[in-house]
Amino acid sequence: MCELLGMECNVPTDIVFSFTGLRLRGGKTGPHGDGWGLAFYEGRAARVFLEPAPAARSPLASFLGEHPIKTMLAVGHVRRRTRGKTTLANTHPFARELWGRTWVFAHNGTLRRVRRRRLGRFRPIGQTDSEHAFCCLLARLDRRFAGYPRRPSDLWEAVADIGAELGADGTFNFLLGDGRHLYARCSTKLWYIIRKAPFGVAQLADEDVRIDFSRVTTARDRVAIVATAPLTHNETWTQGRPGDLWVFDRGTLVATLTPARAGSSAPSRRGSPAPPR
Amino acid sequence: MCELLGMECNVPTDIVFSFTGLRLRGGKTGPHGDGWGLAFYEGRAARVFLEPAPAARSPLASFLGEHPIKTMLAVGHVRRRTRGKTTLANTHPFARELWGRTWVFAHNGTLRRVRRRRLGRFRPIGQTDSEHAFCCLLARLDRRFAGYPRRPSDLWEAVADIGAELGADGTFNFLLGDGRHLYARCSTKLWYIIRKAPFGVAQLADEDVRIDFSRVTTARDRVAIVATAPLTHNETWTQGRPGDLWVFDRGTLVATLTPARAGSSAPSRRGSPAPPR
Numbered sequence: 382m383c384e385l386l387g388m389e390c391n392v393p394t395d396i397v398f399s400f401t402g403l404r405l406r407g408g409k410t411g412p413h414g415d416g417w418g419l420a421f422y423e424g425r426a427a428r429v430f431l432e433p434a435p436a437a438r439s440p441l442a443s444f445l446g447e448h449p450i451k452t453m454l455a456v457g458h459v460r461r462r463t464r465g466k467t468t469l470a471n472t473h474p475f476a477r478e479l480w481g482r483t484w485v486f487a488h489n490g491t492l493r494r495v496r497r498r499r500l501g502r503f504r505p506i507g508q509t510d511s512e513h514a515f516c517c518l519l520a521r522l523d524r525r526f527a528g529y530p531r532r533p534s535d536l537w538e539a540v541a542d543i544g545a546e547l548g549a550d551g552t553f554n555f556l557l558g559d560g561r562h563l564y565a566r567c568s569t570k571l572w573y574i575i576r577k578a579p580f581g582v583a584q585l586a587d588e589d590v591r592i593d594f595s596r597v598t599t600a601r602d603r604v605a606i607v608a609t610a611p612l613t614h615n616e617t618w619t620q621g622r623p624g625d626l627w628v629f630d631r632g633t634l635v636a637t638l639t640p641a642r643a644g645s646s647a648p649s650r651r652g653s654p655a656p657p658r
Numbered sequence: 659m660c661e662l663l664g665m666e667c668n669v670p671t672d673i674v675f676s677f678t679g680l681r682l683r684g685g686k687t688g689p690h691g692d693g694w695g696l697a698f699y700e701g702r703a704a705r706v707f708l709e710p711a712p713a714a715r716s717p718l719a720s721f722l723g724e725h726p727i728k729t730m731l732a733v734g735h736v737r738r739r740t741r742g743k744t745t746l747a748n749t750h751p752f753a754r755e756l757w758g759r760t761w762v763f764a765h766n767g768t769l770r771r772v773r774r775r776r777l778g779r780f781r782p783i784g785q786t787d788s789e790h791a792f793c794c795l796l797a798r799l800d801r802r803f804a805g806y807p808r809r810p811s812d813l814w815e816a817v818a819d820i821g822a823e824l825g826a827d828g829t830f831n832f833l834l835g836d837g838r839h840l841y842a843r844c845s846t847k848l849w850y851i852i853r854k855a856p857f858g859v860a861q862l863a864d865e866d867v868r869i870d871f872s873r874v875t876t877a878r879d880r881v882a883i884v885a886t887a888p889l890t891h892n893e894t895w896t897q898g899r900p901g902d903l904w905v906f907d908r909g910t911l912v913a914t915l916t917p918a919r920a921g922s923s924a925p926s927r928r929g930s931p932a933p934p935r
Contacts, residue, residue, distance in 0.1 A: 426747035426783045428708045433700075444721050470703035477755060481781035502779055504758035506703045 383473065383489045384413055385571070386457035387556040387607040389563035391631035394604050395449030396421075398583070398592045400442075400457060402612035405587040407436030407459035415462040416472040417442060418487070422454040425482035425560040431472045453631075456558045458487035470507030474556075475515050477503055479522065480529045482560045486515040489609055490552025490568055498547075514553070518543050533562070534636065540564050541626040541638035548624075556607060563629040565607040567621025573607045574618045575632060586614040603632025660750065660766045661690055662848070663734035664833040664884040666840035668908035671881050672726030673698075675860070675869045677719075677734060679889035682864040684713030684736035692739040693749040694719060695764070699731040702759035702837040708749045730908075733835045735764035747784030751833075752792050754780055756799065757806045759837045763792040766886055767829025767845055775824075791830070795820050810839070811913065817841050818903040818915035825901075833884060840906040842884040844898025850884045851895045852909060863891040880909025 386403045388396045400419065408414030417436035420429040436442045436459050458473035465471040474487040488511035495510045501520025505512040521543045522536070530536045540557065544566045547553055554571050557564040565571055576583075578601070580594035598604075607627070611618040621627065628636040663680045665673045677696065685691030694713035697706040713719045713736050735750035742748040751764040765788035772787045778797025782789040798820045799813070807813045817834065821843045824830055831848050834841040842848060853860075855878070857871035875881075884904070888895040898904065905913040 423710075423746035426745070428706070428746060430707075431705045440725050441721070444718070448717050468703070469700035469705060478781060478783060481783055483783060504755060506755060506758055506760060 383458055383460045383487075384411065384609040385487050385489050385554065385556050385607065386455075386609075386612075387558070387563050387565055387629075388452075388455040388604065389629040389632060390453050390602070390604045391633075392599075392602050393451035393453055394602070395451050396455045396457070397446050397449045398585070398590070399606055399608070399612050401446060401590055402585045402587045403457055403459055403608070404436035404439070404442050407442075409437035410587040411459070413459035413461040415467045416460040417458060418472050418474050419445065419457040420455060420474045420476065420485040420558065421450045421452040422483070422558060422560050423452065427476060427483040427485050427558070427560065429474060429476050429485065431469060433467050433469050433472050454558050454560065454563055456485045456487050456556045456563070463491050464510045465508035468507060471509045471512070473511060475512045477515070477519055479519050482529070484519060485558045486511075486518070487556045488514065489554040489570075492547060492551040492553060494550045495547060514547050514555075517547060518557070537562070537564070537626070537628045537636050537638060541566075541640050544626055545624065545640035554609065561630070563605065563607065565621070565627040565629070567625045567627075568623060570609055571607060571621040572609070572611050572618040573605060573621070573627060573629075573634070574611075574616055575634065576604045576606065577602065577632070582615075583613045584615045586612055605629040605632050605634065660735055660737045660764075661688065661886040662764050662766050662831065662833050662884065663732075663886075663889075664835070664840050664842055665729075665732045665881065666906040666909060667730050667879070667881045668910075669876075669879050670728035670730055671879070672728050673732045673734070674723050674726045675862070675867070676883055676885070676889050678723060678867055679862045679864045680734055680736055680885070681713035681716070681719050684719075686714035687864040688736070690736035690738040692744045693737040694735060695749050695751050696722065696734040697732060697751045697753065697762040697835065698727045698729040699760070699835060699837050700729065704753060704760040704762050704835070704837065706751060706753050706762065708746060710744050710746050710749050731835050731837065731840055733762045733764050733833045733840070740768050741787045742785035745784060748786045748789070750788060752789045754792070754796055756796050759806070761796060762835045763788075763795070764833045765791065766831040766847075769824060769828040769830060771827045772824060791824050791832075794824060795834070814839075814841070814903070814905045814913050814915060818843075818917050821903055822901065822917035831886065838907070840882065840884065842898070842904040842906070844902045844904070845900060847886055848884060848898040849886070849888050849895040850882060850898070850904060850906075850911070851888075851893055852911065853881045853883065854879065854909070859892070860890045861892045863889055882906040882909050882911065
């Protein structure tokens with residue numbers, strides 16, 4: 382299994398504090414020592430740092446902590462392998478281009494039968510069930526829409542739908558980014574928090590590190606953080622319900638979608654759509 | 659314009675010495691200060707480090723110099739923009755998945771009319787003519803072959819062909835990697851060198867840095883380096899002829915293809931195919 386970390390904000394923000402917690406679980410406070418990755422968006426493009434080695438002891442991960450890259454959308458992952466060897470090709474997050482934007486994807490869980498599913502134009506480079514699922518997901522989106530949908534909520538419903546369909550095969554907690562939204566699906570465990578004014582002091586759960594967000598933010602900043610388990614122990618995190626897909630836009634949870642069943646095309650939705658970015 | 663750097667070897671090799679020369683041209687000894695990128699293959703996957711900022715002053719580029727990543731195939735680029743803003747999306751090398759492997763591409767030159775060409779399933783994320791050309795190239799390969807061709811030389815000829823066709827629009831020096839070969843097309847300027855036993859001392863042209871390769875190699879190592887301009891001044895580099903496509907495999911120049919004219923399907927070929935890797 383693995384741990385996920387996502388961040389989505391209304392101003393460029395550095396993810397160092399949260400990533401510090403995550404990377405400790407990559408071989409130190411947690412057993413996820415088979416690789417790590419961190420994707421940073423700049424508009425529709427993302428750069429992805431990947432390493433098939435423990436994050437906790439990685440000089441590159443340390444470098445990113447010392448030279449923060451500010452972004453509105455980031456997806457991170459530390460891996461404890463269940464399927465597929467410890468190689469670069471099997472390291473999350475995976476990335477593909479669809480509709481002229483980079484999509485990145487990270488998975489926690491196992492989908493034992495997903496590799497029986499037919500692929501479309503996207504092919505896995507590695508051997509993981511996760512990358513296979515990502516390829517299926519993008520192919521289904523590509524079949525359903527000619528391009529990025531004009532109504533973002535159509536896309537959200539499609540992601541929720543496909544998540545439910547593929548998730549019926551096993552455990553399918555995932556983070557998906559498209560440069561505009563962060564999609565976070567809870568299958569068994571996923572938590573989020575929105576940090577906004579008034580900002581306070583947060584204390585990492587994994588190490589004696591604390592940060593006073595009020596000193597590094599402005600009153601209008603909003604930062605959504607999603608993680609497999611709460612990263613801080615003095616803040617209130619919200620736990621996901623199995624089957625829910627959260628959609629974050631500009632640091633706001635704009636929708637929670639709960640498909641009625643696998644393959645349903647009419648998921649129920651709570652929350653309201655955000656203006657296009 | 660920009661500068662290209664490619665490396666293809668028969669043993670995992672670090673590219674630090676050559677990259678040191680290249681990055682100095684990214685804002686110090688050369689004017690290419692609008693971004694840089696370096697892709698490292700591990701099998702069919704590649705990780706790509708990108709930064710829309712001068713390489714010569716980049717902490718990340720320094721980090722890569724201090725923490726070498728050994729690879730059999732690398733593609734690097736420093737950018738001086740002619741088309742498209744200084745953004746991550748416009749930073750070379752570009753990467754896409756085709757046939758279950760990562761392809762990376764870096765371009766030196768300008769193809770003024772390439773954006774009139776119709777795209778297939780690959781869409782540009784940024785605004786450069788270079789990424790548009792890369793998308794066209796991959797779409798044409800995808801149309802011509804159902805998967806990675808059994809006879810690699812069929813693929814080499816296709817790349818030479820498409821290179822000639824797109825290159826008819828302007829200046830199209832490029833490097834292309836598919837995890838197995840390095841393809842290097844000379845439109846106006848490109849040079850290569852094969853380093854092999856007996857290894858000697860090389861001296862960078864851009865700074866007072868030298869390396870004694872005999873101390874870091876074995877007798878069977880072969881390393882091909884391709885660059886826009888020779889990176890050392892005490893070695894013998896071979897200059898490309900306009901229109902030639904070089905194919906490197908395991909540190910050997912396995913073919914030089916010269917399409918008779920744009921769109922020709924029967925390029926002449928010198929050299930012999932290498933065994934599949």
